[in-house]
Amino acid sequence: MAPGRDVPPPRRRRDAPEEPLPGRRGRRPVKKKSNAKKALLWTGGTMAFVLVAGATTGWFYLKHLEGNVGTTDVGDAAASSFSKDEAFNILVIGTDKRTGEGNEGYGDKGSVGHADTNILLHVAKDRSNATALSIPRDLIVDIPDCQTKQEDGSDAVVAGQDGVRFNRSLGERGRDAGCTMRTVEAATGIKPDHFVMADFNAVKTLTSAVDGVDVCVEKAVDDKQSKLKLPAGESKVEGERALAFVRTRHAFGNSGDLDRIKVQQQFLGSLMRKMTSGDTLTSPRKLLKLAEAATEALTVDKAIGNVGTLKDIALELKKVPTKNISFMTVPVKDNPAETVKATVVVDESQAPAIFEAIKNDVSFTEVKTEQKKEKAEIAARLKGTKSAASDVRVSILNGGAPAGSAQQQLAYLQTEAGVTKSDNAGNAEAPLAKTTLEYDPDQADQARRLADIMGLSGAALKPGKSVTNAQGLPAMTLTLGKDFKGAGVKLNAATTAPANVAGRSTADKVQCAS
Known part of the structure; x- marks a missing residue:
């Protein structure tokens, strides 16, 4: 008997025509990811394609953009298709592999490319809101077994590991982005539908395409390691200086990854505001530069690597108001197993409520009156x-x-x-x-x-x-459904998001890094 199926055959509703059961598809082979698209990914790359797809009508040009995008077949780790009528989750991944022109001095010289930056982007079914959930690279997780395609074309299952850093879910032992997607689901209970990756150059080229991004710092910055120098207050960064801003750790907070995540979220909010400004939307030059920069930086799963699907995703993302895009980080606490604190674990007192809200498509921001009315009726x-x-x-x-x-x-x-x-x-x-x-x-x-x-x-x-x-x-x-937890176990789905989530911000607000 096939998994997830019971007998007898399905009962028809009264007066409904008889319909055959859909056929079951076999697992798709896993394809090796493009060698040209390796490193740090930013949601800004996806947002750039959003704007261009909404403003560009030339099919041949969009087909050209499709040719810029690298694809990876991660098998059943990703959904087989994209639906414009449902909520969806895109895992945004950035690696620390030192590839790409001018990037020899960044990242870990010996790294095979770990999951260094990770954002799970949930877009609501009604497109009224979205949540960008950052997952710390130093979060201790269990990495499940993962089927991958090897360099010689053979299939192999990479054995999982318990109690290791999240960033090891990619690159190590031949793990691909599908392994990272499976790790996200195991750690949060939220299944990513698709993934997107890009390289270090995305930050440089995207910020240059919009003539710089405004950032703010509470104190003057002079970071010898990232070579970032900024005066206190607001500044405009682009190119190398923008990359230094999002990579620096020692200039903010306790010089840790969690503080860097906050800075990255603030930067993304500023980039989104700049790309959706009238100055950008009315400039054909900027739009074309954004299109080229974004697609040349992108690697996506095979199911969404065609021009039609990319345009569909872009137009759906464009519907979400920036004021209703919430940035937050998985609630964590110091790893109690360590004397010298270097890693973190999920804070079970706070994180489950956030995971449940995202799984149940609950907004962390106020939405329109009509949607409130609908929720009240439900x-x-x-x-x-x-x-x-x-x-x-x-x-x-x-x-x-x-x-x-x-x-x-x-x-x-x-x-x-x-x-x-x-x-x-x-x-x-x-x-x-x-x-x-x-x-x-x-x-x-x-x-x-x-x-x-x-x-x-x-x-x-x-x-x-x-x-x-x-x-x-x-x-x-x-x-x-797939959320069924077992006979007699209550589902108790969340209908409201937890209030006062620590560190939550929205894409429309200007914040100063500290």
């Missing part, structure tokens, strides 16, 4: 009378949960939760990311009772049509 689905558990009629489908889940949940509902009028309806027609409960409005009191039993959010409740169960009576449809 929350209202849980309010009202609840029927007795013995009166709940529900048919259960497996829509992506582990094999046997529908039968296991059925047994739990019947023997422990008192929902005796339930049955196993087999497999859903297509997998779902999240568990849903569809019901006729007349069954709302039953839906609220089952939601209470299972810990379902208002968003999981889908008013619609009932189905006919094995006894010929109307019943609700419970579809167990």
Whole structure:
């Protein structure tokens, strides 16, 4: 039996035409990443393509830009396609490998290219907001086993490692970007759909393309290592000086990676503001320079490495207001296993709430009144009378949960939760990311009772049509999605983001590094 599937076959809704089950695809082979696109990646590169794709109509020119982009096939670590109608997660990766013209003096001379800078960008389904979550390179994680394509063309599984720095998820032992994506999912529970990488030159060329980026520092900076010199207050940086600004650690805070992350986030916010300014958008020269700089710096997964998909992603990103792009860092604390503090671990008192909010597409910023109204309507689905558990009629489908889940949940509902009028309806027609409960409005009191039993959010409740169960009576449809945690385990999906997240900022605000 295939994983995530139950028997018997799926039950059709009343009056609905019969549809065949979709075929299952085999795992795609993993392709080695382009040798020309190796080092530090910035979300600014993606934002540059956003602007150009929105302003450029020449198909041949966009095809030329596609030819600039390197691609890597990371197999099933990445989604097989991009959907314009769903939320999506893009993992932005930068390495410390010393490649690219003029970059011989940067990074670790002996490095094979580790995951030095990492930002998980979540874009909301309604495009009203986005969250850029920085993942520290010195975060202690468990790296899972990872299938990769070797230089000789053979497939090999790189063994995982427990209790190591996050940055070792890329480059070491032949690990590719897919290994980093899998590590992110293992550490946060959030699955990246796609990845993007670029080199050191991206910072230089992007900032030069917009005639410099404004930055601010509270105190004068004279960093001998990065060669960054800035007066206190505001300055404009581009090219080499911009790269020095985002790479310096010793000029800010405690000279650690966490302080550097804050500076990088402030820089990205400034770069985004500059690229979306009227001065940039009305200048064909700047737009073309941005297009060339961004695409020449990019390496992406194979699924999004074509002109049509890149343009689609760009236009979807363009819809998000900068004031609703939140920057934050995974909450961490010093590694208790170390006497001399050099690494960090996830702060379990704060991080899970942030991870859950991102997984459940919850905004960290205020959104439009219409969206608030919609969220209020969704929350209202849980309010009202609840029927007795013995009166709940529900048919259960497996829509992506582990094999046997529908039968296991059925047994739990019947023997422990008192929902005796339930049955196993087999497999859903297509997998779902999240568990849903569809019901006729007349069954709302039953839906609220089952939601209470299972810990379902208002968003999981889908008013619609009932189905006919094995006894010929109307019943609700419970579809167990990939988020199903096991029989009897409540889902309790987050519906609001945690307040006062330490270090959170938004892309529209000017901040001074300290």
